[in-house]
Amino acid sequence: MxxxxxxxxxxxxxxxxxxxxxxxxxxxxxxxxxxxxxxxxxxxxxxxxxxxxxxxxxxxxxxxxxxxxSPSRRIPPELWGEVFVHCLPASKFVKIDVQEAPMLLAQVSSP
Known part of the structure; x- marks a missing residue:
């Protein structure tokens, strides 16, 4: 001014x-x-x-x-189930850790 x-x-x-x-x-x-x-x-x-x-x-x-x-929507639920089953540890108890399978897989489709 x-x-x-x-x-x-x-x-x-x-x-x-x-x-x-x-x-x-x-x-x-x-x-x-x-x-x-x-x-x-x-x-x-x-x-x-x-x-x-x-x-x-x-x-x-x-x-x-x-x-x-999303491409993940085209994958049949049965196939997802197989992926999760194959990621389970050999021991009887699953370790609850979001940094390891199977919990880590739950984050696949998150943003």
Whole structure:
């Protein structure tokens, strides 16, 4: 913003009494402009919120539809069962660890 005091900004300049009055007027005008901008931002936010909500809904629907195209959906459940059975440890007890089979396999289709 242009100001007659631009060259004094960010300096140690001490304005005179008349200049202080002029600077106070500039500040008052800038306060009004900030208020106008805040009102406009608020108005635009009111318009933006429904659009953002709609975008989120479309995005969620798109992702749900994408999941329908996942190659893992074309693998018969019987084959998945065989994979899990072959990953079981030879010992009688299965160790519950998400970093090892068969629990690790449960994460195959997770994002």
């Amino acid at each position: 242009n100001s007659p005091f631009q060259h004094h900004l960010n300096s140690n300049y001490a304005p005179s009494e008349d200049e202080r009055h002029d600077i106070a007027q500039i500040i008052t005008e800038q306060d009004k402009r900030i208020s106008q901008l805040d009102e406009e931002i608020h108005r635009l936010n009111l318009l933006l919120q429904p659009l953002l909500r709609d975008k989120g809904q479309v995005h969620a629907s798109r992702e749900a539809h994408r999941q329908l195209l």
